[in-house]
Amino acid sequence: MKAPNASSGGATRVCGRRARRLGQARRRGARSGRVAASWRLYLLALLGLAPSVWGATTGPITLYADHVQGVASGQWTASGDVEVLYGDRRLYADEVHYRQDEDEIVATGHVRMVSPGLVTAAPKAIVHVQANQGIVLQPRYLLEAQHGHGHARQGEELGKGRYRLNEACYTTCDGKVPAWQLWSSQLDLNQNDDYVTTRDTTLNVFGLPVFWLPYLSFPLKRHSGFLAPTFGSSTVNGLTLGIPYYFNIAPNLDDTLTVLGFTKRGVMLQNQFRYLEPSYSGRLNLDLLPADRLTHNTIWAVSWQHQQDLGDGFSLSANINRVSYRNFLSDFGGTTGFGSSFLGGIGNAPYLTSAAGVYYGNAHLHAGAVLQSYQELAPGGVAPYSQLPYLYANGYWRLGNRGYFDWRSNFNYFYASAGPIGERLDLTPTIGWRFSRAWGFLDPKARLYYSYYQIQRNPPYSRAISRTLPALSLKGGLNFIRYDGDDGVTLLQPIFKYLYIPLRAQNDIPLFDTSLPFPNYDTIFTDNSLFSGSDRINAANQIVYGLQGSHQSATGRQIWQAAIGQIRYFNRQQIDLAGNIVPQNPQSDYFLQGEYSPMPDLYLLGSGQARSGWQRLERADFRAQWLPGAGKVLNLDYRYTRHYVNQAGVSAAWPLFRQWRVLGSYQYDVSNHKPLEELVGIGYDGGCWAAQLMVYHQILLGGQTNNAVYLEIVLRGLTSVGNASNGLLNQYVPGASMEF
Numbered sequence: 001m002k003a004p005n006a007s008s009g010g011a012t013r014v015c016g017r018r019a020r021r022l023g024q025a026r027r028r029g030a031r032s033g034r035v036a037a038s039w040r041l042y043l044l045a046l047l048g049l050a051p052s053v054w055g056a057t058t059g060p061i062t063l064y065a066d067h068v069q070g071v072a073s074g075q076w077t078a079s080g081d082v083e084v085l086y087g088d089r090r091l092y093a094d095e096v097h098y099r100q101d102e103d104e105i106v107a108t109g110h111v112r113m114v115s116p117g118l119v120t121a122a123p124k125a126i127v128h129v130q131a132n133q134g135i136v137l138q139p140r141y142l143l144e145a146q147h148g149h150g151h152a153r154q155g156e157e158l159g160k161g162r163y164r165l166n167e168a169c170y171t172t173c174d175g176k177v178p179a180w181q182l183w184s185s186q187l188d189l190n191q192n193d194d195y196v197t198t199r200d201t202t203l204n205v206f207g208l209p210v211f212w213l214p215y216l217s218f219p220l221k222r223h224s225g226f227l228a229p230t231f232g233s234s235t236v237n238g239l240t241l242g243i244p245y246y247f248n249i250a251p252n253l254d255d256t257l258t259v260l261g262f263t264k265r266g267v268m269l270q271n272q273f274r275y276l277e278p279s280y281s282g283r284l285n286l287d288l289l290p291a292d293r294l295t296h297n298t299i300w301a302v303s304w305q306h307q308q309d310l311g312d313g314f315s316l317s318a319n320i321n322r323v324s325y326r327n328f329l330s331d332f333g334g335t336t337g338f339g340s341s342f343l344g345g346i347g348n349a350p351y352l353t354s355a356a357g358v359y360y361g362n363a364h365l366h367a368g369a370v371l372q373s374y375q376e377l378a379p380g381g382v383a384p385y386s387q388l389p390y391l392y393a394n395g396y397w398r399l400g401n402r403g404y405f406d407w408r409s410n411f412n413y414f415y416a417s418a419g420p421i422g423e424r425l426d427l428t429p430t431i432g433w434r435f436s437r438a439w440g441f442l443d444p445k446a447r448l449y450y451s452y453y454q455i456q457r458n459p460p461y462s463r464a465i466s467r468t469l470p471a472l473s474l475k476g477g478l479n480f481i482r483y484d485g486d487d488g489v490t491l492l493q494p495i496f497k498y499l500y501i502p503l504r505a506q507n508d509i510p511l512f513d514t515s516l517p518f519p520n521y522d523t524i525f526t527d528n529s530l531f532s533g534s535d536r537i538n539a540a541n542q543i544v545y546g547l548q549g550s551h552q553s554a555t556g557r558q559i560w561q562a563a564i565g566q567i568r569y570f571n572r573q574q575i576d577l578a579g580n581i582v583p584q585n586p587q588s589d590y591f592l593q594g595e596y597s598p599m600p601d602l603y604l605l606g607s608g609q610a611r612s613g614w615q616r617l618e619r620a621d622f623r624a625q626w627l628p629g630a631g632k633v634l635n636l637d638y639r640y641t642r643h644y645v646n647q648a649g650v651s652a653a654w655p656l657f658r659q660w661r662v663l664g665s666y667q668y669d670v671s672n673h674k675p676l677e678e679l680v681g682i683g684y685d686g687g688c689w690a691a692q693l694m695v696y697h698q699i700l701l702g703g704q705t706n707n708a709v710y711l712e713i714v715l716r717g718l719t720s721v722g723n724a725s726n727g728l729l730n731q732y733v734p735g736a737s738m739e740f
Contacts, residue, residue, distance in 0.1 A: 113136070531577070
């Protein structure tokens with residue numbers, strides 16, 4: 001098949017439909033009834049007469065052909081299904097003429113040349129074997145690994161692995177009119193360093209020229225060089241344009257330097273350095289915005305993550321994050337290396353956490369030495385105490401067949417710019433015994449809570465404080481199992497826990513890391529269920545009882561599970577967060593949780609907290625999620641906490657037709673009658689190219705709003721342009737993905 005001439009005029013220039021057989025090597029089996037075997041032996045001996053030409057650099061030559069003429073004259077002609085194998089290359093043609101004095105092969109008629117990673121088809125080719133040079137007329141080519149292909153007016157091999165194509169096109173798309181293609185007056189392919197360089201290049205989209213570049217280079221594999229620009233828009237920053245440059249330092253080291261321009265803020269320098277070794281890896285992000293037009297200050301941010309295996313059970317970890325002003329995440333979280341991993345998501349992190357530590361672990365013991373600090377971001381908020389250091393050692397050992405010993409210990413030095421600071425030592429040994437049978441279990445245990453404080457800046461607290469509280473508990477449960485044959489298995493488990501901890505006023509102890517958590521069904525079975533942290537230990541003379549159950553189908557799929565529980569208090573006094581002794585109700589609220597999956601692709605999840613007399617609902621969380629197929633998800637959410645949260649939301653992602661996808665998220669504040677977050681996106685996947693557009697609106701901490709546009713265009717095999725926006729999807733459309 002003759003390739004279209006790239007230089008011909010009159011018609012729209014296209015790379016053309018890639019020949020299906022271009023990347024397929026011809027089958028060569030035993031040629032029964034032909035003279036191939038005898039010719040092969042004869043020509044191998046013949047070609048051995050010129051070892052300086054054929055054997056010095058290319059090794060043995062193998063020739064298959066139906067007919068060969070002139071073998072004794074220094075030149076010969078082979079015709080009829082010719083195949084020449086030399087080195088790591090193969091050449092196929094209708095006719096091949098060889099001149100020994102010129103070291104030249106001239107192949108004509110259905111020529112195909114196969115070299116590592118590259119297949120070329122042409123009507124005629126001239127090859128100089130020893131020099132690894134040649135000329136190919138009107139070639140069509142295929143880069144197999146990258147699926148890149150095209151054609152040219154003329155191709156030239158400059159040396160081993162180096163090619164030049166004149167008046168050439170390149171694309172990774174198939175079809176008569178590719179979705180995108182590059183047209184260049186000159187295209188250089190260097191397989192030695194896996195780079196393509198073009199000159200006088202026009203980018204055509206569906207046959208129409210849309211962009212011209214005097215020079216363009218792009219890697220076929222990872223290489224140093226400019227990456228595709230990024231651009232976007234937001235209310236705070238205005239239009240955004242980023243120019244990244246990638247440094248391929250080593251196979252395990254790289255660095256990306258990006259110049260980001262914001263029409264409302266100025267120019268930011270952003271650098272990301274990554275490293276990977278067998279025993280450690282990490283990433284360092286640095287951001288600098290001199291002379292910010294909004295704050296009139298220099299803005300900076302640093303983020304460093306490091307993980308290292310030190311051997312013999314030891315490891316090291318660091319996660320350091322710091323910004324120069326509190327609105328950095330809300331203003332730049334979508335455009336810098338600071339992603340949505342922070343608490344609250346992009347723009348809504350109340351504080352940043354930094355921690356670094358050395359850890360040890362084996363089958364029985366886990367220990368660590370950690371430095372941990374916080375940077376407050378929310379207006380009017382207070383960040384947690386820094387812990388400089390936090391030391392811990394925890395262990396677990398079996399005692400006989402059913403006994404066990406559990407050890408928890410930690411030492412903290414708490415620091416803050418205001419208020420009391422000081423040291424705390426916590427020791428919590430536990431001894432227990434667990435009896436388990438098919439019908440149920442019993443788990444009695446005895447625990448001791450010991451804490452010792454050395455307080456600085458201590459008024460109104462004493463300099464030295466100690467607290468010792470014992471805890472006794474008995475936990476048990478029964479298993480009721482019903483086998484329903486083809487309908488599966490149902491488990492019903494009543495469970496209880498009796499707990500005793502003596503009452504002690506603790507208003508003489510400062511609050512360092514303790515707060516009131518939102519309790520749930522699982523936490524009411526813990527000893528210190530009223531508080532998170534060790535500065536307060538609740539009193540207890542109580543019994544916790546609950547009922548939990550589940551049902552599995554005959555195939556093992558869980559159809560439903562549910563649980564309800566409550567605490568009955570025999571003690572009528574308790575301590576509050578301030579450590580004062582206060583009255584206590586005879587029972588707690590009810591705590592509920594459940595999951596139901598009537599179909600394999602439909603999930604209903606809920607949890608709640610209701611007053612003991614069922615007078616009112618204190619807290620509720622509900623989600624209905626439908627996942628009917630690949631790329632399809634629909635979520636309905638409702639979140640309620642009395643006096644705090646009353647929000648509803650819907651989010652979805654859905655394919656339209658075969659290649660289009662849409663998604664959206666809408667979160668609404670029911671109490672204040674206003675939207676909180678709105679996200680709308682559309683994506684298209686054309687195989688060799690893809691694009692996605694997202695428009696986003698968010699209310700930030702402090703009441704500010706931010707509107708942003710995320711656009712990404714991917715030309716597979718060439719580049720991507722825009723902002724990668726998948727981080728938003730994981731947070732605001734659970735279960736959705738627009739990965740291309």
